[in-house]
Amino acid sequence: MLLLAGSVPVDKLPLLVGPIDITPQGIKIDGHDLEINRGNEAMMTAAALICREYGMAKPVGMVAGDIGNRVGSEAIYKYLAKNLPEMGVEVMTLHYVMPDINLNKKVLATIDTMAEKPVMIADAGTMYVAKAGGDAAYYDVFTPDLGEMAFLADDKADHPSFTRGYIFQLEKNVPELIKRAYEAENTPSTMFVKGEVDYICRDGEIVETIKEPCIETMEPIGGTGDLITGMISGLIYAGKSPLEACRIAGRINRKAGELSRPTPATQIEEILRFLPQALHAVLEQLG
Amino acid sequence: MKWFRKEKKTETSPEKESVTKGLLIFAHPTTVISVEELLKDEGYEIRVVSPPPSYRTGCDLSVEFPLAVEAEITALLNKVDLLPLDVVPITSKGMEPLQFVRIKEFVGDYLMIRAANMKMTVDKKDNRIVNISGGGCPDVPYLATEMIGKRLNHTPSPGEVGYSLCAYSLNTSYEELVKAIGD
Numbered sequence: 001m002l003l004l005a006g007s008v009p010v011d012k013l014p015l016l017v018g019p020i021d022i023t024p025q026g027i028k029i030d031g032h033d034l035e036i037n038r039g040n041e042a043m044m045t046a047a048a049l050i051c052r053e054y055g056m057a058k059p060v061g062m063v064a065g066d067i068g069n070r071v072g073s074e075a076i077y078k079y080l081a082k083n084l085p086e087m088g089v090e091v092m093t094l095h096y097v098m099p100d101i102n103l104n105k106k107v108l109a110t111i112d113t114m115a116e117k118p119v120m121i122a123d124a125g126t127m128y129v130a131k132a133g134g135d136a137a138y139y140d141v142f143t144p145d146l147g148e149m150a151f152l153a154d155d156k157a158d159h160p161s162f163t164r165g166y167i168f169q170l171e172k173n174v175p176e177l178i179k180r181a182y183e184a185e186n187t188p189s190t191m192f193v194k195g196e197v198d199y200i201c202r203d204g205e206i207v208e209t210i211k212e213p214c215i216e217t218m219e220p221i222g223g224t225g226d227l228i229t230g231m232i233s234g235l236i237y238a239g240k241s242p243l244e245a246c247r248i249a250g251r252i253n254r255k256a257g258e259l260s261r262p263t264p265a266t267q268i269e270e271i272l273r274f275l276p277q278a279l280h281a282v283l284e285q286l287g
Numbered sequence: 288m289k290w291f292r293k294e295k296k297t298e299t300s301p302e303k304e305s306v307t308k309g310l311l312i313f314a315h316p317t318t319v320i321s322v323e324e325l326l327k328d329e330g331y332e333i334r335v336v337s338p339p340p341s342y343r344t345g346c347d348l349s350v351e352f353p354l355a356v357e358a359e360i361t362a363l364l365n366k367v368d369l370l371p372l373d374v375v376p377i378t379s380k381g382m383e384p385l386q387f388v389r390i391k392e393f394v395g396d397y398l399m400i401r402a403a404n405m406k407m408t409v410d411k412k413d414n415r416i417v418n419i420s421g422g423g424c425p426d427v428p429y430l431a432t433e434m435i436g437k438r439l440n441h442t443p444s445p446g447e448v449g450y451s452l453c454a455y456s457l458n459t460s461y462e463e464l465v466k467a468i469g470d
Binding site: 006008009038039040066068069070072098099101102124125126127128145147148151156157159160161162163164168169216217220222223224264266267 | 384424454
């Protein structure tokens, strides 16, 4: 099973768990329609599209409403800590949960009891709490953007907002940030660093960069990183190695961006629409 | 598959110095924005900093203040219903939130300002927010839903409706945009 878990910005929405259906408006989980927004809906749609293209079972979504008041995030942490071993999860992605070091450690303690640890992908709040708690090594893939990369490189920061200025200023030297983050053990084995140039890293080494096509206007668009995280999740579930999944997802994201001819005002669903077409183009290109 | 735990870092002992500062601890980082504004307006010398490790969840902010005025400050906060969860004396300095911002112009009259990990982009023709990007706390998608498509002067600020440190940084982007192009 591919499990995709995280909050959605719908106040008081209870915890829902179920297969993710793609609908004309967005996605449906456990009978509830969720509109495509940035964040988990975009990530889950991208993962579900990849699973569909590769003939895999639908991913399972676990969502709860959270507008920042921690309610949905706590429900997700607690459900995972209690039920994860019985769920049959092979690949698990956690995205947009309020960082809570203690609750996250409870989830990790449950994972310690499992005979087979799932492949674990973290982005957004889950990546922050993994780093802040000193637990990055539990995970298999992180997908930081440049601001988050500086945070991972700063051993003293608990959140990207506390990244020290001199490290934030190193953003022009991404390889240095990557080196610092790996040396401080703030990373899992594989990282996809999103930016004008995408860096794919493994065990401290930059193994590949993706630069083309360079669509400058994608930077302001909220949700492009969510698509990458979702695609990496779906591709790993479809049998790709984390490294290969990063290589393919990075290319699909840029191709879909190019096909959508975006402006800084473009919304993520306009790019998402081109994902299947971009996937076919990239797979043809990669042979 | 094997994985390993990072070794726990040993706590460094606090510096030997007299305790003259305290921290006001709050449930949400954005409450701190209101407290910061109020106390600065009243002339108190305060700083917004990270709380001590025992209070950290991974998304926290607190207010450092001179202990000599603790009674005055708590009375003032009590009046406006902004009482802290806790008040603790401190001996070492907390980290301050990143204040650097990056500004980027795009063809078509768009302006993007990034503070820490949070980006906000507006169309300068009508000061309308067209995109919000970055961040990882659950109120980021919520804030995007609330703010995108609205003019800077017709949207709630992230400091008013957000809860998290991401909202705190987004509030910095928002304030810098207002400074740059007006609301």
